Amino acid sequence: MENKILTIAIIGMGARGGYAYGTYLVDNPNKFKIVAICDPDEYRLNKWGDYMSVPKEKRFLSEDEFFKEKRADVLFVTTLDRLHVRMANKGLDLGYNLLVEKPISDSKEELKSLSEHAKKAQKTVMVCHVLRYTVWIKKCKEIIDSGAIGQLVSIDHTENVVYWHEAHSFVRGNWHNREETAPMILAKCCHDLDLLQYFAHSRCKYISSMGDLRYFKKENKPEGSADRCTNCKYMDTCTYSAKRIYVDGWHRCNEVQDFPFNLITDVFPVTEEALWESIKTGRYGKCVFACDNDVVDNQTTIMTFENGITATLKMEAFVRDGGRDIRFFGTDGELELREGLNTITLKKFTGETKVWKINELTNDLHGHGGGDHEMLKQLYNVMALGDKNVETSVDDSIESHYMALAAEESRLHNGQLIEMSKFRK
Numbered sequence: 001m002e003n004k005i006l007t008i009a010i011i012g013m014g015a016r017g018g019y020a021y022g023t024y025l026v027d028n029p030n031k032f033k034i035v036a037i038c039d040p041d042e043y044r045l046n047k048w049g050d051y052m053s054v055p056k057e058k059r060f061l062s063e064d065e066f067f068k069e070k071r072a073d074v075l076f077v078t079t080l081d082r083l084h085v086r087m088a089n090k091g092l093d094l095g096y097n098l099l100v101e102k103p104i105s106d107s108k109e110e111l112k113s114l115s116e117h118a119k120k121a122q123k124t125v126m127v128c129h130v131l132r133y134t135v136w137i138k139k140c141k142e143i144i145d146s147g148a149i150g151q152l153v154s155i156d157h158t159e160n161v162v163y164w165h166e167a168h169s170f171v172r173g174n175w176h177n178r179e180e181t182a183p184m185i186l187a188k189c190c191h192d193l194d195l196l197q198y199f200a201h202s203r204c205k206y207i208s209s210m211g212d213l214r215y216f217k218k219e220n221k222p223e224g225s226a227d228r229c230t231n232c233k234y235m236d237t238c239t240y241s242a243k244r245i246y247v248d249g250w251h252r253c254n255e256v257q258d259f260p261f262n263l264i265t266d267v268f269p270v271t272e273e274a275l276w277e278s279i280k281t282g283r284y285g286k287c288v289f290a291c292d293n294d295v296v297d298n299q300t301t302i303m304t305f306e307n308g309i310t311a312t313l314k315m316e317a318f319v320r321d322g323g324r325d326i327r328f329f330g331t332d333g334e335l336e337l338r339e340g341l342n343t344i345t346l347k348k349f350t351g352e353t354k355v356w357k358i359n360e361l362t363n364d365l366h367g368h369g370g371g372d373h374e375m376l377k378q379l380y381n382v383m384a385l386g387d388k389n390v391e392t393s394v395d396d397s398i399e400s401h402y403m404a405l406a407a408e409e410s411r412l413h414n415g416q417l418i419e420m421s422k423f424r425k
């Protein structure tokens with residue numbers, strides 16, 4: 001039997017819509033065909049339009065033109081955070097099934113509006129909580145649910161953001177300023193909060209959070225430093241120098257065509273010249289102590305779930321190596337995920353310790369540890385083959401957004417305890 005080809009329309013041709021998902025769709029022509037794209041940035045629209053072989057008349061600079069009719073089976077909404085719900089709701093009204101990037105929105109009203117729209121339209125909405133689809137999260141879930149550590153009592157979760165990633169996204173980049181975008185606990189950690197509720201099999205009952213912007217402030221600007229790294233006498237020595245992060249970093253990473261290098265330039269494939277040009281003229285070359293950033297660089301959140309399980313979540317900028325570290329404490333043993341060290345360790349209180357190497361569980365760790373691609377495989381199963389198992393539904397996702405927004409409200413009130421049943425209303 002011939003494969004069904006799922007037709008895809010994408011709005012937002014940046015790092016996610018273009019590179020992370022678009023390239024996978026192009027690489028799997030027996031399952032997907034990209035038939036229409038939209039982005040007001042003409043260069044990006046045509047760069048990706050050419051790469052994806054989208055006819056010129058199906059490349060839209062205008063959102064209004066794009067939404068004049070339904071153009072595909074599925075719409076990918078991969079614009080920046082505050083545009084998602086407006087576009088998703090328009091898509092639902094036209095009868096699309098949807099893939100929506102996270103965070104869905106930082107407004108409770110918008111979250112509710114998407115949930116209601118999806119129910120009314122009776123369409124499938126998948127949210128890009130890509131980590132749920134990784135082999136390492138699936139393995140941990142399988143071990144916990146098998147009862148191997150007994151009854152789960154608590155979870156200790158650290159999201160190692162990494163010093164350069166903090167500077168890239170939350171000081172210089174898209175998520176640097178609270179007026180313009182979602183708070184960092186939502187932008188960066190709605191995945192983590194989603195995982196905590198997923199592992200706990202329960203909704204959050206109480207949450208409290210503390211944290212601040214400690215370091216990336218004007219008062220920490222080194223004596224005699226310039227506002228742009230390429231003019232600065234510390235260009236070769238500052239930890240956060242754009243030249244060290246993007247130019248030296250690119251060479252150190254074997255000149256990959258990947259995040260964060262492909263995000264600071266539209267030149268494709270990335271070249272050293274393009275990286276220099278970007279840091280000489282663009283936002284990613286600004287001194288980290290001279291940006292108009294105000295989001296946190298450290299935040300600690302504690303929570304309890306309705307079934308009694310407790311958890312902590314630390315979001316840390318000041319670490320060298322990335323990945324999640326998650327420890328699960330059960331009545332019969334411990335389970336430890338060290339993503340950066342490539343291990344999952346099961347320590348039963350009686351019996352042998354067992355270690356799995358993450359890279360031996362899969363041969364695709366590309367893009368969020370393989371999660372981006374696994375999610376698209378699942379999307380195909382759901383939207384082309386009728387599989388009912390939507391791992392990352394809009395309502396599950398919204399619950400993680402409520403946790404993040406409540407954590408932020410708590411942080412702004414010195415850690416005040418928030419009761420989730422009241423917050424959700």
Ligand SMILES: NC(=O)c1ccc[n+]([C@@H]2O[C@H](COP(=O)([O-])OP(=O)(O)OC[C@H]3O[C@@H](n4cnc5c(N)ncnc54)[C@H](O)[C@@H]3O)[C@@H](O)[C@H]2O)c1
Nearest residue numbers: 012013014015016038039040041078079080081101102128
């Ligand atoms: N799932 C994940 O793990 C993950 C990881 C990174 C980013 N994200 C999310 O993905 C989304 C996109 O992030 P990105 O890094 O690709 O951003 P980006 O800035 O690279 O891309 C956004 C694109 O949207 C375009 N755009 C702006 N207004 C538009 C409009 N009216 N119509 C059509 N296009 C418009 C911009 O021109 C840009 O090309 C964000 O919400 C982000 O939080 C999710």
